Amino acid sequence: MAEYLIHEHDVLIIGAGGAGLRAAVEASAAGVEVAVISKSLLGKAHTVMAEGGIAAAMANVDDRDNWRVHFADTMRGGQYLSNWRMAELHAKEAPARVRELEAWGALFDRTNDGRILQRNFGGHRYPRLAHVGDRTGLEMIRTLQDQGVHLGFDVFMEHTIVKLLKDGERIAGAFGYDRERGRFHLFRAKAVVLATGGIGRAYTITSNSWEYTGDGHSLAYHAGAALMDMEFVQFHPTGMIWPPSVRGILVTEGVRGEGGVLRNRNGERFMFKDIPLLYVNQTANSEEEGWRYTQGDKDAKRPPELLTRDHVARCIRREVREGRGSPHGGVFLDIAWIKERIPNAVEHIKKKLPSMYHQFKQLADIDITQEPMEVGPTTHYMMGGVRVDADSQMSDVPGLFAAGECAAGLHGANRLGGNSLSDLLVFGQRAGGYAATFSQKNSLGDVDTAELRSAENWALQPFERKGSENPYAVQHRLQETMQELVGIVRQEDEMLRALDCIRDLRSARERVSVDGNREYNAGWHTALDLYHLLTVSEIVTKAALQRKESRGAHFRDDFPEKDKQFGLFNIAVRKGANGAMQFSHEAIPPMRQDLQQIIEEMK
Amino acid sequence: MATATFRIWRGDKAQGQFRDYNAEVAAGMVVLDVVHQIQMEQAGDLAVRWNCKAGRCGSCSAEINGMPKLMCMTRLNTLALDKPVTIEPMKAFPHLKDLVTDVSWNYKVKQLIPKFKPRPADAPDGTWRIAQEDVERVQEFRKCIECYLCQDVCHVLREHKMQEQFIGPRFLVHVAALEMHPLDVGDRLKDLRTQFGIGLCNITKCCTKVCPEGIAITDNAIIPLKERVVDRFFDPLSKLFRVFTATKT
Structure with missing residues (x-):
């Protein structure tokens, strides 16, 4: 006989990163009983690693920005494979989701007139990323976590789900174990939200932690839901490459947003050599113009370093393959050069990119205010995932929802930097809300005990x-x-x-x-x-x-x-x-x- | 390739002992790399908590040669490798297995702290105007990655086991972040004095020394909070003033 602990809730959320916590906050606010399963401790999810910011067309820095421009940027970045309804909802709702975080205590960097500051990022026409230095993800997850603590949902820390359970066609719950004692748990629920993140651990060089083993993708697939766009895996162009033990750790795109440039071993700004047709009209003609863009000149176009991630990653690979790479097989990312342009550059860099300064100093003995970094592509993000309804985030399986990285649709063939944190907030909120509504209209499904027994036996093999x-x-x-x-x-x-x-x-x-x-x-x-x-x-x-x-x-x-x-x-x-x-x-x-x-x- | 000896605490709640592992070490490696290597090649069931491996999530806290540190940010070239490197779990928390401790007490403490309470919005669009300099003061506290190394080293918790009376440096930083938040109008001073036990801290600054984020915990968070408590509860003039104006205490 299978032995397990039984828990019953209205909504079960699997994953406690940005999407999972935002969904939990929303579902709890709707007055239903919510449980959150966290593979790690609460507040440690990969969202903490997000550095650059949250993309939202608030137009605080450039008043030409609005949801239409953000929508068009997202569709172009996704090479027109994105679900256009999701791109529309995302662009329209992201500003409200950011302001909501502020109302819950998040403290973003400010403009001169005291509003939320926004920074430049690859593929975004105007400065659009609300940020906190280069630790925006930590600010976001801590804000959601602290907000959630007082809402009273149950959190199962260090628990892992191995199987989703169905009653006929609809979802009935999930089966898993706790790390501490290895006991099995049956979570019965009227609705389940997957918010498990990505699949980065399928690759050697990755910015992702041990948790990112595609759990949500696989759980949904085996439960009969459709996945889509699974061929689109994002390789972030700038990961650390030296020493070997830090290989893959992310170097934020914010370095380039602040004026950092990419050079090959000959000192050449190689990104100027290959500018895709879709972006010719939006890209600077000279190094001078690119610099002016990063400093907020509204008449200037963006430097080619801020082209989309897929393109930059391939250009880096080309330079390395053709023998123009750096000593350890990457290229140089240089932010120190800005001291030629601005006074007190050293202080400026430390203030704008504190984590990067710290990370290179401590792990690679490199002072980024004085010398260039060596960088190369690293597996970063999964565009593909569970196919969901754009408005409700429900999958093909009634009662099974998905949000954030493990859902597909918003990013199409390529995600723009900054569109992930906003994705988590916009669709986490939607998934949580619709899951709560679903749970109010449905009762608990039945669970097949023979299925549990076989899942347990399988897990113990x-x-x-x-x-x-x-x-x-x-x-x-x-x-x-x-x-x-x-x-x-x-x-x-x-x-x-x-x-x-x-x-x-x-x-x-x-x-x-x-x-x-x-x-x-x-x-x-x-x-x-x-x-x-x-x-x-x-x-x-x-x-x-x-x-x-x-x-x-x-x-x-x-x-x-x-x-x-x-x-x-x-x-x-x-x-x-x-x-x-x-x-x-x-x-x-x-x-x-x-x-x-x-x-x-x-x- | 050079080898070195790593003396790792193995065991569960009931019993445990150090065990020596020899491992190959290479340039640039951190302690967490070695632990992973040992886990992969010699001790498959070795329990260790980690996530980001980049000093951002605060999961891999341990005591390395007796010093509370993040394993992912401790490079081997900062340690003497001619003698065994000891790696132990944090001591201030109940032990679970090998390098993993039960830190759930911290999550319970956080629930006690009254949440963020903003003043009404300033602007017609329902948002606030805040100066960058007012943001920066609090951002220092919000850098905290909740690694709990400060809790681990605090003698009030570690030696005197006063978890019931004292919330520890991590949560004094959290209270400071709320109290000094430019929008917050909540009041946590009475709690600080009573159930949070701020008086138990005698500012030895051990917490500040181990903070991997370099937060000036004692100087910038705890001492200003102590001053606010003293001003509120022990200053005779303001006490008298409050009697006449009947403000809350």
Whole structure:
């Protein structure tokens, strides 16, 4: 007989980052009973790593900004694969979500007249990111956490979900374990919100923490929900590359927003060499003009360093491949040079980019106010995720919602910097609200005890096996496979090889064994996370094989051009009746006339 | 490649002991890298808490050669590797397993602190106007990553176990962030004096020394709060003034 603790709530939220906490605040405010599952301690989610800011067209710095411009920027950045309704809601609602954070105690940097300051970021036409130095994510999560503490929702810290439960077609709850003692828990709920973040741990070089193993993606897929846009994995152009132990740690785009420039080993500003057609009209013609833009000159256009992340990452890769890289295989990111332009540059840099200063000083012995940083691309963000209704964030499974990074739609083929934190707030709020409403209209679903027993047996298998596979080693092999074969530049034969490797690793996972007992056993947790990681890795690879073109974050060496036909649909995947992955091409619905007009006007 | 010995606390609530692990070390490595390497190759069930590995989330707090530190920000070249490096869990909290402690008390304390309460909005659009300099003073406190190293080192909590009477430096910083917030109109001075136990701090500044964010905990947060409490409750003139104006105490 399965042994587990039972919890009952109206709304269960899986994930305690920005989206999960915002959803929890909203659902609690609606008066329903809410539980939040947090894989780590509360307040440690990956949202704390967000540095640059929250994109919201508040027009505090440049009064030409408004939701229409933000909408057009987001659609252009996403290469027109984004769900236009989500992009519309996001652009319209982000300012209110930011002001709400302020009313809950967040303290953003200010303009001279005392309003919320906004900074430049890649792909945004006007200064748009509300920020707190370079630790905006921490400010956001702490504000939501402190607001939530007094709302009285239940938080299950250091708990992990291994399976979603359904009653017929609809959601009925989730099954998981606690890290501390390894006990199993049944969470019954009328509605479930997935807010689990990304999949970065499928790659060797990543800015993501151990938690980002695609749990929400995999849980939703196995529960029968459709995922889409899974071929679009964002490689952030600037991660640390030296020393090896810090490889992948993020260097904020804010460095470039403050005037930082990219150079190759010859000292050349290589970003000027290749400016995509979509952005020619918005990009500076000279280094001088680019500098003026970063200093707030409204007549100047932005420097090419602030082009979208997909493009900058590929340009860096090109410089390295063609022998113009830095000593450790990246390029140089230089903010120290601004001392040629402004007095007290050293103090200015420390004030605007305190975490970056600290991070390089402490981890790499580099003083960024005096010398350039070495940077290279790092796996950063998953554009793809659970396919949801734009307004309610509900998936194909009634009662199952998704918000934030684990949901698809807003970012299309490439996410703009700053659009993630705003995504978490706008769609976290919506998911929480709609989930609460759903829970008020439905009762608790029934749970199949035989299903729980089999989930428990499955989860305990690594203890019973006397196999030869080490879970950490299997994870490591998967990461190398994805990094080498399904990375920033892809081609068919490599991805087919990746699928072979993934098949082998799947059987290796079935031989994984772990030592010790169930209490706080990291080896056991890794063995269970592997299931999700393998699921999403296979989906990413298969979706990438299907998209025979290059668009946004997805670049194919064998199909280097954009193909109009591929701009007409999103690639979706569902688990078929026989358990096999079924891919489909979902036509993008025609854009509403008024939105279409905005796109035309902003070209 | 050089090797070094790492003496790691292994065990659960009931019992534990140091165990030595030899590990290869390379340029630029931090203590958390070594712990991960040992976990992957020699001790699969080694319990360690970590997340961002970049000094932002405050999860990997431990005592390294007796000093409370973040494992992810402690580079090996700052340690003497010719003798074993000891890595132990924080001492001020109940032990769970290996390097992991039960820090749930901190979450309970936070719930006691009255929440942010803003003054009515200044501007017609329902927002506020705040000067940058007023923001900066409080931003120092809001940098806190809740690693609880200050709680770990505070002798009121660590030696005297006064968790029931004293909220500790982390939460005095939190109260300071609220009390000095340019918009906040809440009043937490009475709580500070009574249930938060600010009088128990005798400003030895141990907390300030271990803060990985460099927050001047004692000078900028605790001492100004102590001054406010003294002004409110122990200054005879203002006490008399309050009798006549009947303001709240």
